[in-house]
Amino acid sequence: MPIGSPDSDSTACSKEVEEGYTVIKTLGKGRFTEVKEVQQKGTRKHFAWKQVQLDKDPRCDLQIQLLRRVKHNNILRIYDVYWAAGVMDIMLELCSGTMADCIGSQRDTSGTSGYRTPSRTEVAKTLSQLLMAVNFLHENQVAHRNIKPCNVLLSSKRTWKLANFDLACDFDPGHHMSERVGSLPYRAPEIDQRKYTEKCDVYSTGVLFIAFVRGKEYVRSSLEDIKGSKGTEAAEELLNEKTWTSKLGYGALSLAKQMISLEEARCGSEEALRNPWLMQNLGSRPGLCCVVS
Structure with missing residues (x-):
């Protein structure tokens, strides 16, 4: 389903995510985050889209900095990060x-x-x-x-x-x-x-x-x-x-x-x-x- 559609159960997201990805399903929810499986429209590759509420997760920036720095086969890979009003959209490696x-x-x-x-x-x-x-x-x-x-x-x-x-x-x-x-x-x-x-x-x-x-x-x-x-x-x-x-x-x-x-x-x-x-x-x-x- 398209991101932002009435059935997607999605909060506001960045323009890049809105225009470039399609939601497949919800994978999980936390206190300040939500994770969904998405498909990139151009490449048709699948990712885990993690959306973080910035005002409720002060560690988010540090997490992104660390993930970008520590690249290893046994550490979850980060692909892209986008920002919108009050939220951070993170595209991560999809796991099963x-x-x-x-x-x-x-x-x-x-x-x-x-x-x-x-x-x-x-x-x-x-x-x-x-x-x-x-x-x-x-x-x-x-x-x-x-x-x-x-x-x-x-x-x-x-x-x-x-x-x-x-x-x-x-x-x-x-x-x-x-x-x-x-x-x-x-x-x-x-x-x-x-x-x-x-x-x-x-x-x-x-x-x-x-x-x-x-x-x-x-x-x-x-x-x-x-x-x-x-x-x-x-x-x-x-x-x-x-x-x-x-x-x-x-x-x-x-x-x-x-x-x-x-x-x-x-x-x-x-x-x-x-x-x-x-x-x-x-x-x-x-x-x-x-x-x-």
Whole structure:
């Protein structure tokens, strides 16, 4: 349907979007944003059109600057940005689903067999792609600070893409960050203490790793949970060594625990990428796309 037509359910947009694109369908809505699939009229290429209300999202300009700077195969690509009165229209790479969708599809809705853990190679390739995106950001002194399943997208070529840089920021390796951001249970514990480094992204990726393997979110009840000295029954069950070993072999659980350790003991993204279990189970060089059934 044409943008701006009575049936399009679209707010005011830029002239470039109004004249150059056709709305296919709505993909999602947030507090201050709306995302739709659109087709460019000339090229007939499909994009994700994200419209942001500028007065309600002060971080929008920073997000655009960061996305234009950090170009990587495992980071969502930005194509064009247009402005209109009170809104910013962003044309992004179109993806087919999220990590949350993937995890949900692996669950047995009948409740008879629980969760189908992906194969070792699939888990390793997925984790490798996320860690490569995180490592690239950290090498460029950018922290994402909001890694969670709904912010990890699957492209049409079956490649995982880190998206939604609303809370991302530049960081100084010699100084701590202090802004309290992110969503539980993916927010690193040190963020609540308002003194943290870019390793907060490794913690978030570790919690996502556990969710991808076990189908449930790891929730710590205190700082002590991730020291291994105590923890909730649910958290302990998710980190059951026998279950992890039977599904993924030796070493996978050790990597997960390193990623969700307290900050001073936590591995960095580069160290995680060199983990023996991860390298042994990739089946090929890092970076090849994950095939999700």
